[in-house]
Amino acid sequence: MNGSTLAELQSNILFWIIIALFAWQGYQRGLIAELVKMGFVVVGFLAGQPDILGKTLIRAINGFWFAFQFLIHGGLEAIATGNFTPDTLNQIFEEINKLPRLIPKERAEIAMFLAMIFLIILGWGVSKLFKPKWPGLGLVAGAANGFLLSYIFLPLLPDELPFKFEDLSPAGLIKQILAFIGYLIELIIKIIGQIFQFMVDIFGEWTIPILLLAVVIIVLISLSPAKKKSGSGGNGGGS
Numbered sequence: 001m002n003g004s005t006l007a008e009l010q011s012n013i014l015f016w017i018i019i020a021l022f023a024w025q026g027y028q029r030g031l032i033a034e035l036v037k038m039g040f041v042v043v044g045f046l047a048g049q050p051d052i053l054g055k056t057l058i059r060a061i062n063g064f065w066f067a068f069q070f071l072i073h074g075g076l077e078a079i080a081t082g083n084f085t086p087d088t089l090n091q092i093f094e095e096i097n098k099l100p101r102l103i104p105k106e107r108a109e110i111a112m113f114l115a116m117i118f119l120i121i122l123g124w125g126v127s128k129l130f131k132p133k134w135p136g137l138g139l140v141a142g143a144a145n146g147f148l149l150s151y152i153f154l155p156l157l158p159d160e161l162p163f164k165f166e167d168l169s170p171a172g173l174i175k176q177i178l179a180f181i182g183y184l185i186e187l188i189i190k191i192i193g194q195i196f197q198f199m200v201d202i203f204g205e206w207t208i209p210i211l212l213l214a215v216v217i218i219v220l221i222s223l224s225p226a227k228k229k230s231g232s233g234g235n236g237g238g239s
Helices: 003-029 029-049 050-081 086-096 105-127 135-155 170-222
Strands: none
Touching: 003 029, 003 135, 029 135, 029 170, 050 086, 050 105, 050 135, 105 170
């Protein structure tokens, strides 16, 4: 079996695994939560497409960035004092026109990808706020979400595997599994490196404090006490 055939087989197996996992999650969370998640997935996908919402999103972000720069370079003071003279406005615009865009053209593609990932993760978090209802329909909606995510991410897999299943002995399988794990680690490090470089280009020396703050927030959220479930087991000796 050649590499391309194996890659296709791998893609098909992952496709059905993803659908099964999301169908099971949909059964647990219910229809409403899965529909909310589906909305975020669809919007995220559109935001990641340059010809649909991607370019508009980048222009909007850069527009808000220049509006913010306008305020901190004298625009806020001009608004507060009413000093909207042509000389004042020209001076402000001359200063902010010298500033680079928050997201330059060469970083637009990864910015759109990160926006898509952010919206998908946000949808997953928001969907957890809804109480489970209609699990049967949730299973169907969850499978649909799995299909959408497979459609988005499976094409990103390489056309050919970085290794070939030639030795099917236990030692050979272990060696190939380790090669696959090494490939995944290398891919993850490469993606993280690109994301980190993107953040450095935007936030500069504030990148590390922002990342540390994000880690602290995630840890605090994960450590928040779970809600107590009302059960009848502890009230068995009721009057």
